[in-house]
Structures are given as C-alpha cells and as structure tokens.
Amino acid sequence: MQNTNTNTNAGRLITTSKIFGVTLLGSLCLAFNTAADAQTKPAPAPKDTLEFYNVHTGESMTVTRKKGELISDRTNLFMRDYRRNEKANMSPQLFDLLGDLKKSIQKRYPNISVTFKVVSSYRTPQTNSALQRAGGTQADKSQHMLGKAMDIAVDGVPTKDLRDMATCLKRGGVGYYAEDQFVHVDVARVRYWPSHDYLKGLKCPKN
Ligand SMILES: [Zn+2]
Incomplete structure (x- = not known):
C-alpha cells in the first residue's frame, strides 16, 4: 500500500x-x-474629445476624433453659417489646433472643464459681405469662408490667456477681440491682430 x-x-x-x-x-x-x-x-493614435457650444443656436456637440481625421458631416452641420443655414467642409487642421489648444488650457487651468463657445465658424461669402456692410471688420478673404477659422471663448479662461495660448501654438492667425471677449483662430499663415505688442512679453511653455 x-x-x-x-x-x-x-x-x-x-x-x-x-x-x-x-x-x-x-x-x-x-x-x-x-x-x-x-x-x-x-x-493607436490618441483621440481628442472636444466639447462645443454654439452661442447663436444654443446647440451643444461633442466631437471625438483622431488628429488629421476628416470632419464629419454632423460636425460640419453644427459649424454651419446659421444665418443662411449653409454648411461647408471644415478644416481638419483647425480641429487639430483646437485639440492642442484644449491641452494647453487644461495645463494652465486644470480645474476647468473645457467647452469651446463658438461665436462664429463657417461663414458664407454672402454673410461675410453682409457683416462688412453692417460695419464689421471681416476680411474680404476671411478664413471663415473656407472653413478654416473659428471665433471662440472658454468660460473661466480670460480672453487674453486664450489668445496667448493660441499664439504659442504658432499654427495660424490669432485675432484678439477684447471687447467682445473672443479669440479668432485659423489655420492660414501665422499672423496676429489687432496688435503685435503682446508678443514681446509672451512666455510660451516649453514642451
Ligand atoms: Zn474670426
């Protein structure tokens, strides 16, 4: 056993x-x-999640996309010229820029939930002309008409800071509208308005 x-x-x-x-x-x-x-x-490429609120239509939208990805039709519709109800193909580079701008905002303001308030995005040539006739300062060849520009504000972020962070990205035009409290960003060539004075004292974070 x-x-x-x-x-x-x-x-x-x-x-x-x-x-x-x-x-x-x-x-x-x-x-x-x-x-x-x-x-x-x-x-896998990381995805950016962008929250938008359109101040004219009261609509909200979440856009989740990879860098370089084409802009969906739904997003194009959200970014439409609300005056004429016409949409265009928005620039993917513009949304790439907004993704990086959101990261800059989160670094500087970690307690803010970033929602881009859209003051203006796509603009038809007809709307652009109408705004000019009404005394606006819209450029004849506005990047808004190409779907390459957006006028934005973010609650909790001073307009000046938003301008500075957009400027540090060096990705295109940055317009500062202090009185109306928004910043224009586009993905055309790098340029600044209405003044260049702030560039001298601007300290951009090192990545
Ligand atoms: Zn603009």
Missing part, C-alpha cells in the same frame, strides 16, 4: 511539474506575441 501511495504521489508530482512546464511555456509565448505585436502594430 505504501508503494502504491509513493507511486501515486510521484505521478502527481510529475503531472504538476508538467502542468507547470506548460504554463511557463504558455506565458513565454504570450510574452513573445506581445513583443511581436508591439513591433508590427503601431500604437
């Missing part, structure tokens, strides 16, 4: 060791696969 018991115990021991061997081998394979996956599959 004792012999039988010993044999059984030995058998159990071998079985356990085999199971252990298989388990160990399995873990190694898993580790190898993970390493191989890391080499072949690039890490």
Whole structure:
C-alpha cells in the first residue's frame, strides 16, 4: 500500500511539474506575441474629445476624433453659417489646433472643464459681405469662408490667456477681440491682430 501511495504521489508530482512546464511555456509565448505585436502594430493614435457650444443656436456637440481625421458631416452641420443655414467642409487642421489648444488650457487651468463657445465658424461669402456692410471688420478673404477659422471663448479662461495660448501654438492667425471677449483662430499663415505688442512679453511653455 505504501508503494502504491509513493507511486501515486510521484505521478502527481510529475503531472504538476508538467502542468507547470506548460504554463511557463504558455506565458513565454504570450510574452513573445506581445513583443511581436508591439513591433508590427503601431500604437493607436490618441483621440481628442472636444466639447462645443454654439452661442447663436444654443446647440451643444461633442466631437471625438483622431488628429488629421476628416470632419464629419454632423460636425460640419453644427459649424454651419446659421444665418443662411449653409454648411461647408471644415478644416481638419483647425480641429487639430483646437485639440492642442484644449491641452494647453487644461495645463494652465486644470480645474476647468473645457467647452469651446463658438461665436462664429463657417461663414458664407454672402454673410461675410453682409457683416462688412453692417460695419464689421471681416476680411474680404476671411478664413471663415473656407472653413478654416473659428471665433471662440472658454468660460473661466480670460480672453487674453486664450489668445496667448493660441499664439504659442504658432499654427495660424490669432485675432484678439477684447471687447467682445473672443479669440479668432485659423489655420492660414501665422499672423496676429489687432496688435503685435503682446508678443514681446509672451512666455510660451516649453514642451
Ligand atoms: Zn474670426
């Protein structure tokens, strides 16, 4: 009986060791696969989530997208010229810029939930002309007519700070509208208005 018991115990021991061997081998394979996956599959691009509130229509929208991704039709509709109910293809670069601007805001104001208040985005040539005739300062070749510009404000962020953070990104035009409390951003060439004076004292964070 004792012999039988010993044999059984030995058998159990071998079985356990085999199971252990298989388990160990399995873990190694898993580790190898993970390493191989890391080499072949690039890490998925992070997505930006942008919250918008249109001050004219009262509509809100959340846009989640990867950098460079085309702008959805739904987003284009949200960004429409509300006066004429016409939409255009909005620039992906503009939304890339807003994604980076949001990151800058979150760094400086970590307790703020960032919602971009949209004062103006797409503008038809007809609306642009009408605003000019009404005494506005809209440019003849406004980037708004190309879907490459947005006038924005963010609750809790002073307009001046928003201007400074947009300026530090150096991605296009930045217009400062102190009285109306919004900032124009576009993705045309880098330029600033109405004044360049603030650039001298501007300290941009190092990334
Ligand atoms: Zn503008």
